[in-house]
Amino acid sequence: MEIFAQQLVNGLVLGSIYALVALGYTMVYGILGLINFAHGDITMIGALVSLTAVQLLAAAGVPAPAVLVLAGGAAIVVCVALGVSIERIAYRPLRHAPRLAPLITAIGISILLQYSAALIWGKQYIPMPEIVEPTRIVIAGAQLTSLQVTIFLLACAIMAGLLWFIKASRMGRAMRATEQNPAVAGLMGVNTNTVIAFTFVLGSAIGAIAGLMVVLYYGLGHYFMGFMLGLKAFTAAVLGGIGNVAGAVLGGLLLGVIESLASGYIGDLTGGVLGSNYRDIFAFLVLVLVLVLKPSGLMGQHSGDRA
Amino acid sequence: MTAATTAIRSLAGNPRYRWLTWFAIALLLLAAPFLIEMTLGRSWVRITDVALLFIMLALGLNIVVGFAGLLDLGYIAFFAVGAYSYALLASPQLGVHWPFLLLLPLGAAVAALFGILLGGPTLRLRGDYLAIVTLGFGEIIRVFLNNLNRPVNITNGPQGITLIDPLQVGGFSLAQSHTVAGLTFSPVHSYYFVFLACAVLSIIISLRLENSRIGRAWVAIRDDELAASAMGINTRNVKLLAFAMGATFGGVAGGLFASFQGFVSPESFHLIDSIMVLCMVVLGGMGNVAGVVLGAVLLTALPEALRYVGPLQQSWFGEVIIDPADLRMLLFGLALVLMMLLRPSGIWPSRRRRVAGPPANDTEVPGVAR
Numbered sequence: 276m277e278i279f280a281q282q283l284v285n286g287l288v289l290g291s292i293y294a295l296v297a298l299g300y301t302m303v304y305g306i307l308g309l310i311n312f313a314h315g316d317i318t319m320i321g322a323l324v325s326l327t328a329v330q331l332l333a334a335a336g337v338p339a340p341a342v343l344v345l346a347g348g349a350a351i352v353v354c355v356a357l358g359v360s361i362e363r364i365a366y367r368p369l370r371h372a373p374r375l376a377p378l379i380t381a382i383g384i385s386i387l388l389q390y391s392a393a394l395i396w397g398k399q400y401i402p403m404p405e406i407v408e409p410t411r412i413v414i415a416g417a418q419l420t421s422l423q424v425t426i427f428l429l430a431c432a433i434m435a436g437l438l439w440f441i442k443a444s445r446m447g448r449a450m451r452a453t454e455q456n457p458a459v460a461g462l463m464g465v466n467t468n469t470v471i472a473f474t475f476v477l478g479s480a481i482g483a484i485a486g487l488m489v490v491l492y493y494g495l496g497h498y499f500m501g502f503m504l505g506l507k508a509f510t511a512a513v514l515g516g517i518g519n520v521a522g523a524v525l526g527g528l529l530l531g532v533i534e535s536l537a538s539g540y541i542g543d544l545t546g547g548v549l550g551s552n553y554r555d556i557f558a559f560l561v562l563v564l565v566l567v568l569k570p571s572g573l574m575g576q577h578s579g580d581r582a
Numbered sequence: 583m584t585a586a587t588t589a590i591r592s593l594a595g596n597p598r599y600r601w602l603t604w605f606a607i608a609l610l611l612l613a614a615p616f617l618i619e620m621t622l623g624r625s626w627v628r629i630t631d632v633a634l635l636f637i638m639l640a641l642g643l644n645i646v647v648g649f650a651g652l653l654d655l656g657y658i659a660f661f662a663v664g665a666y667s668y669a670l671l672a673s674p675q676l677g678v679h680w681p682f683l684l685l686l687p688l689g690a691a692v693a694a695l696f697g698i699l700l701g702g703p704t705l706r707l708r709g710d711y712l713a714i715v716t717l718g719f720g721e722i723i724r725v726f727l728n729n730l731n732r733p734v735n736i737t738n739g740p741q742g743i744t745l746i747d748p749l750q751v752g753g754f755s756l757a758q759s760h761t762v763a764g765l766t767f768s769p770v771h772s773y774y775f776v777f778l779a780c781a782v783l784s785i786i787i788s789l790r791l792e793n794s795r796i797g798r799a800w801v802a803i804r805d806d807e808l809a810a811s812a813m814g815i816n817t818r819n820v821k822l823l824a825f826a827m828g829a830t831f832g833g834v835a836g837g838l839f840a841s842f843q844g845f846v847s848p849e850s851f852h853l854i855d856s857i858m859v860l861c862m863v864v865l866g867g868m869g870n871v872a873g874v875v876l877g878a879v880l881l882t883a884l885p886e887a888l889r890y891v892g893p894l895q896q897s898w899f900g901e902v903i904i905d906p907a908d909l910r911m912l913l914f915g916l917a918l919v920l921m922m923l924l925r926p927s928g929i930w931p932s933r934r935r936r937v938a939g940p941p942a943n944d945t946e947v948p949g950v951a952r
Binding site: 309310364365372374375377378379386387389391455503510562563566567 | 647651653655703704710711713714716717718719721725729762809843853857860864868904908911912914915916917918919921922923926
């Protein structure tokens with residue numbers, strides 16, 4: 276039971292990070308109908324930028340909370356700039372092109388980001404300096420660090436804020452209108468180009484924060500880390516119903532818990548035949564199962580091929 | 583000089599002498615390994631062999647991406663499946679040594695089976711999902727290959743499988759040198775001819791498929807799936823067929839690769855390799871067989887040529903700033919983006935083609951120029 280509680284807690288923390296990245300996928304997909312392959316790598320850039328910022332600031336003797344805020348800020352600035360320019364250069368000219376074309380540029384951008392990062396940061400794993408002394412909390416037999424709690428609460432706050440923003444603000448309404456029908460939204464006076472660019476701003480900024488959380492949580496950064504993270508976040512978005520923002524939150528948390536529990540118990544269940552080194556396949560299994568059984572996801576309204 | 587080229591051109595253009603052109607090409611291809619060895623050295627013969635394998639792979643992926651318009655990002659997995667099926671059944675790893683002529687079709691069949699297993703649940707959904715699922719599939723296959731060494735050692739994990747039997751039919755093994763009519767055929771030469779035969783066969787199959795009933799169905803689905811199904815095409819089965827057919831090409835190429843290398847490991851089947859094959863198809867010209875062949879040859883030669891960039895940087899800047907392997911990937915990424923923006927139909931575009939699929943946004947205002 277203690278193991279169960281522990282894995283559940285770990286899964287929720289991990290899942291909240293997945294959910295943040297999934298938001299970036301789902302918002303862009305909702306509005307453009309495009310899988311933004313580069314989003315995982317934008318998160319990676321955010322992670323590495325904040326890692327470097329933390330290294331520099333911590334060495335300069337800045338107090339820990341200020342370091343984190345500044346590092347997060349730096350990551351957000353870089354990622355937003357990247358996200359908006361990617362949309363402008365690689366996606367906007369192809370908005371009316373056949374479907375395969377933007378998908379292929381997205382992959383191209385993803386490779387460019389990965390190997391540019393390899394050039395800048397090198398190919399080795401980069402350790403994160405431990406700037407916050409971890410305090411341990413025990414809840415229902417599960418050990419928690421203060422870092423985990425902070426990540427989870429911050430992620431929840433961001434997600435709640437985003438949901439409120441989309442529901443209540445003027446820009447949020449414009450986003451929903453563009454999602455439903457860009458042409459008609461345009462006729463109603465919505466500048467769809469601005470809305471789409473803004474969607475990339477939001478997604479990239481949230482991705483940057485998720486990147487900071489990942490390096491804080493795992494203590495390591497790597498130029499290829501965006502790949503698996505992106506794949507899992509996309510799975511989370513599909514699980515929740517792609518295009519649906521609340522669904523991405525649910526899907527992310529659920530996927531984190533599934534993955535954590537499954538890799539925690541797979542060794543016992545299969546008598547040691549399969550071990551936790553298979554943890555990366557669960558996301559994929561979930562993805563295929565969702566696509567087979569309920570392609571519209573848990574909270575998606577659309578059905579059939581649109582999913 | 584110009585007189586000579588005009589003469590050659592008129593000769594080649596004349597249907598009566600067309601066989602002459604083909605004869606010249608055939609002669610050139612048959613002499614190629616010896617010419618290459620004389621001018622560039624033996625290592626380039628090996629590179630040519632690999633290029634022929636990549637032609638097969640690219641043609642297989644071209645069926646899926648170019649003809650049917652389905653984006654497969656884990657194509658190398660089928661190559662891996664073919665290679666490992668051959669390696670497991672013809673090496674000391676499991677202690678079995680089945681004959682090559684049985685294993686090649688078997689590898690192809692296993693790869694096709696994987697193609698159907700993967701395509702079955704996902705092909706009825708829209709193309710974007712296929713891209714992600716195949717991406718995941720490619721990684722999963724590698725995870726399994728890396729980890730299936732415990733508790734029962736099947737794939738030997740990251741160390742890979744060594745001592746794979748060379749290509750051998752009857753008592754005739756390609757691992758030894760053979761002398762025929764004064765010419766010495768070392769293994770790289772012999773493999774060249776086997777691979778050449780397979781590549782030419784792949785080209786012929788691709789060309790025949792393109793204009794067949796199935797090929798036209800694929801193109802119809804690529805251009806407009808809804809219209810295609812309204813015309814009575816069973817879109818799911820036809821797409822599945824494209825997937826299985828592409829996988830078969832990959833499986834055959836994989837089997838040949840394993841026998842050629844004598845060694846396979848999960849390291850050869852990274853996402854990067856899938857992307858490289860995709861680049862060959864996209865750069866060469868999706869849907870155009872000749873363009874894809876050109877793309878495969880160019881992109882196999884490019885990384886080898888980039889090797890010279892390392893020493894060049896050393897002499898210019900005093901250190902190697904960009905690792906040539908990374909430079910290759912940066913160029914690939916850039917090429918994918920620029921190609922789609924500037925010349926979406928590739929270096930050598932197919933005659934009948936508009937890249938693929940319905941427009942990105944189904945809710946477009948009619949009459950807006952595409």
